[in-house]
Amino acid sequence: MICTHCSNEFSIEESNAACSKCGSFGGCNLVMCPKCGYEQPKIPKWLEKASQFFGKKNQLKVK
Ligand SMILES: [Zn+2]
Secondary structure (H helix, E strand, C coil), X not given: CECCCCCCXXXXXXXXXXXXXXXCCCCCCEXXXXXXXXXXXXXXXXXXXXXXXXXXXXXXXXX
16 A cells, blocks of 8 residues: 555555554554554555556556
């Protein structure tokens, strides 16, 4: 998924590794960006795919 704060792209696994430092590993519904530490709600897989689809569409328009 993509961080809404710094636009860093990371996987849920990376987020879990970063989140394990916060003490509520597995207990919170947030994903933490490993780059900037910004926490945001988990995005469902289907929504992530949809946003990636629309993101690619937008990139094609720009080019
Ligand atoms: Zn970030």
